[in-house]
Amino acid sequence: MSSADSALPVPVGRPRTRASRRDLWRFLAKRLAAGVVLCIGITLVSFVLTQLVPGDPAAANLGNRAVEDPAAVAAFRAQYGLDKPLPVQYGVYLGKLVRGDLGESQQSHRTVKADLAEYIPATFELALFAIVLSLVVGVTLGVVAAVFRDRWPDQVLRVVSLAGVSMPTFWIALLAFFVFFYKLGWLPGGGRLGPALTPPPRTTGMFTVDAALAGQWSVLGSALEHLVLPGLVLATYTVGMLLRFTRASMLEILGNDYVRAARAKGLPERVVVVRHVLRPALISIITVAGLAFGSLLSGTVLVETIYSWPGLGQYAYTSAKNLDLPAIMGVSVVVAAVYIAINLLVDLLYGVIDPRIRLS
Amino acid sequence: MEPLLRVEDLRVDLPTRRGLRPAVDGLSFDVAEGEIVGIAGESGSGKTMTAMTLLGLLPHGARTSGSARFDGRELLSLPRRQLRDLRGRQIAMVSQDPSTALHPILPVGTQVTEHMRHHLGLSKSAARAEAVDLLATVRIPDPERALGAYPGQFSGGMRQRIAIAVALAARPRLLLADEPTTALDVTVQAGILRLLDRLRRERGLAVLVITHDLGVMSAVADRVAVMYAGRLAESGPRAEVLARPRHPYTRGLLDALPHPEAADDPARVALRPIPGSPPSLGEVPAGCPFHPRCAFAVPACATDRPEPLPVTAGHLLACPPDPLHRTGAAPADEEAPA
Numbered sequence: 001m002s003s004a005d006s007a008l009p010v011p012v013g014r015p016r017t018r019a020s021r022r023d024l025w026r027f028l029a030k031r032l033a034a035g036v037v038l039c040i041g042i043t044l045v046s047f048v049l050t051q052l053v054p055g056d057p058a059a060a061n062l063g064n065r066a067v068e069d070p071a072a073v074a075a076f077r078a079q080y081g082l083d084k085p086l087p088v089q090y091g092v093y094l095g096k097l098v099r100g101d102l103g104e105s106q107q108s109h110r111t112v113k114a115d116l117a118e119y120i121p122a123t124f125e126l127a128l129f130a131i132v133l134s135l136v137v138g139v140t141l142g143v144v145a146a147v148f149r150d151r152w153p154d155q156v157l158r159v160v161s162l163a164g165v166s167m168p169t170f171w172i173a174l175l176a177f178f179v180f181f182y183k184l185g186w187l188p189g190g191g192r193l194g195p196a197l198t199p200p201p202r203t204t205g206m207f208t209v210d211a212a213l214a215g216q217w218s219v220l221g222s223a224l225e226h227l228v229l230p231g232l233v234l235a236t237y238t239v240g241m242l243l244r245f246t247r248a249s250m251l252e253i254l255g256n257d258y259v260r261a262a263r264a265k266g267l268p269e270r271v272v273v274v275r276h277v278l279r280p281a282l283i284s285i286i287t288v289a290g291l292a293f294g295s296l297l298s299g300t301v302l303v304e305t306i307y308s309w310p311g312l313g314q315y316a317y318t319s320a321k322n323l324d325l326p327a328i329m330g331v332s333v334v335v336a337a338v339y340i341a342i343n344l345l346v347d348l349l350y351g352v353i354d355p356r357i358r359l360s
Numbered sequence: 361m362e363p364l365l366r367v368e369d370l371r372v373d374l375p376t377r378r379g380l381r382p383a384v385d386g387l388s389f390d391v392a393e394g395e396i397v398g399i400a401g402e403s404g405s406g407k408t409m410t411a412m413t414l415l416g417l418l419p420h421g422a423r424t425s426g427s428a429r430f431d432g433r434e435l436l437s438l439p440r441r442q443l444r445d446l447r448g449r450q451i452a453m454v455s456q457d458p459s460t461a462l463h464p465i466l467p468v469g470t471q472v473t474e475h476m477r478h479h480l481g482l483s484k485s486a487a488r489a490e491a492v493d494l495l496a497t498v499r500i501p502d503p504e505r506a507l508g509a510y511p512g513q514f515s516g517g518m519r520q521r522i523a524i525a526v527a528l529a530a531r532p533r534l535l536l537a538d539e540p541t542t543a544l545d546v547t548v549q550a551g552i553l554r555l556l557d558r559l560r561r562e563r564g565l566a567v568l569v570i571t572h573d574l575g576v577m578s579a580v581a582d583r584v585a586v587m588y589a590g591r592l593a594e595s596g597p598r599a600e601v602l603a604r605p606r607h608p609y610t611r612g613l614l615d616a617l618p619h620p621e622a623a624d625d626p627a628r629v630a631l632r633p634i635p636g637s638p639p640s641l642g643e644v645p646a647g648c649p650f651h652p653r654c655a656f657a658v659p660a661c662a663t664d665r666p667e668p669l670p671v672t673a674g675h676l677l678a679c680p681p682d683p684l685h686r687t688g689a690a691p692a693d694e695e696a697p698a
Contacts, residue, residue: 256460257455257456257457257460257461258460258461258462258463258464260417260455260461261453261455261461261462261463261523261526262463263415263417263447264415264417264447264448264452264453264455265447265448265452265474265475265526265530266444266445266446266447266448266449266475266478266479266530267448267474267475267478268444268478271474271478275466275474276463276466279465279466280463280464280465353465354464354465355465355467355510355512356464356465356510356512
């Protein structure tokens with residue numbers, strides 16, 4: 001064309017080379033280091049908080065009669081190191097933590113690590129089921145609501161999502177229990193497996209996955225059946241939330257010039273909606289989904305109690321009730337680590353979806 | 361033979377809070393194959409809505425009347441499905457701001473090839489090869505690599521040329537260029553205009569350039585239509601309309617162009633704005649919509665709606681008093697555009 005054009009800068013596309021891979025590793029290392037610091041900070045906070053709570057672990061664990069026996073109390077305190085000054089107690093805890101030792105639970109008399117290894121997969125399985133269900137249902141319905149903005153499907157879905165986010169979980173849990181287990185008998189009302197079955201050989205601790213890996217189809221069926229009710233109950237809130245969020249971010253993107261440009265190209269509406277609108281909307285959707293998954297993992301107490309699901313929520317609840325310090329700390333560290341991991345995953349997904357983040 | 365696009369007495373009513381209001385009212389123009397026609401007017405004069413009408417992308421609840429025939433087919437009554445097949449394939453659009461019209465998170469290659477593959481049924485590799493040619497045509501350096509890059513990695517001028525490549529990808533016959541150079545600096549602007557001119561010569565592409573900038577018009581358009589408040593003020597061959605404007609509004613637009621050389625020439629005024637501002641949607645005055653801002657208005661202008669009438673061959677004027685007929689001294693800038 002003209003000399004004016006040759007003065008324009010050449011595109012500075014950065015292909016995915018060794019250099020950008022090194023950037024990725026540096027990013028991961030930085031985030032992991034920050035995560036470790038954060039975890040230690042969280043142990044300090046939960047340590048201080050448990051000390052501030054009125055109550056005596058010895059009294060909570062030994063029962064009324066033993067508390068009147070000074071020798072028993074002293075023995076208990078010595079066994080768990082409670083007789084030492086607080087900073088020393090914390091130092092000892094940290095020292096063990098670094099070596100992967102989370103201490104011993106005062107109620108189960110097993111290591112906290114063994115307890116967590118048993119309960120975490122159960123909760124993880126439940127939360128994963130709920131979040132996958134929520135993503136599929138919530139995002140799909142959110143897209144439908146946005147596409148049919150202000151027409152009847154949108155009006156109906158608005159009510160549905162409002163109901164989902166505003167009904168208290170314990171109430172939905174009880175209602176679903178009553179209707180689908182007690183009245184209709186369609187689904188089991190509690191536990192992870194039918195009473196006649198033994199758990200599949202342990203690989204991941206998630207019964208559905210382990211059963212599938214071992215080819216035990218009847219066990220898999222029963223595990224799935226037991227997942228449905230608590231999973232659905234947990235998902236009601238996240239479905240409502242993701243629906244609203246998807247709708248809002250879709251509508252925001254639908255107003256952009258580049259969507260009009262996509263329509264002006266004569267592309268089928270389906271392609272416009274999925275490729276040109278949903279894809280950029282996913283960036284904010286996965287942020288919310290990540291947070292939702294974190295809160296599902298740490299907030300299953302009510303649902304686990306009602307459906308007798310032996311998971312982290314129940315464990316955390318009983319530990320807190322008994323002031324079982326090592327167990328409380330163990331749960332806190334695990335939940336913190338999970339949040340950190342989810343945030344990291346979400347940040348990495350941003351880069352997958354949005355080249356602007358990947359390239360900057 | 362009928363021209364490629366013939367718009368006759370087009371009226372577009374848009375929904376507002378107070379009901380339907382006309383955004384375009386009684387507009388007529390033709391665009392022939394290989395011709396560049398410019399529609400000029402201030403913002404809000406209905407230029408962009410005209411383009412949206414031709415693409416069938418008006419907002420929900422808009423109503424149209426009159427006629428817009430493309431290649432013998434009536435666009436205003438075409439079924440949605442057929443209109444969609446026409447979009448991109450026959451009639452394509454380049455819009456105002458290249459930084460918002462390209463999708464920020466899709467690779468350039470996808471944006472150039474997706475509708476190419478949809479409309480023309482090309483394979484992935486054939487579409488890619490064609491996209492490389494196309495990007496080379498619009499002078500994007502290293503087109504192979506550009507396919508894998510993202511819009512954010514290009515300068516504004518290059519983005520606009522990529523947007524033009526996207527618009528041309530499915531080999532349309534009519535290009536609607538809505539303010540194609542507004543967001544660009546002058547040297548880049550000239551490059552884009554030369555590109556449009558070359559494409560019409562090489563491919564017989566018909567171009568409808570929508571702009572508020574008469575400088576852009578005078579650089580490329582064969583014929584010009586000037587719109588005010590959704591109506592046609594004046595239209596005709598570029599040299600006619602821009603060299604001897606007959607409508608006071610056209611005159612005003614020409615005077616409003618900056619003349620840097622006026623600093624040395626006391627006979628010229630650097631820039632003379634049109635007093636007042638254009639009416640908003642639904643508040644168009646009765647009679648001639650321009651009369652409240654017009655220095656030549658006579659009482660009849662406030663009551664009688666002026667219809668576009670031929671003054672010379674191909675030159676339409678919607679101003680019965682025609683005050684500039686003899687005094688319409690040649691404007692200063694026929695040669696100073698872009």
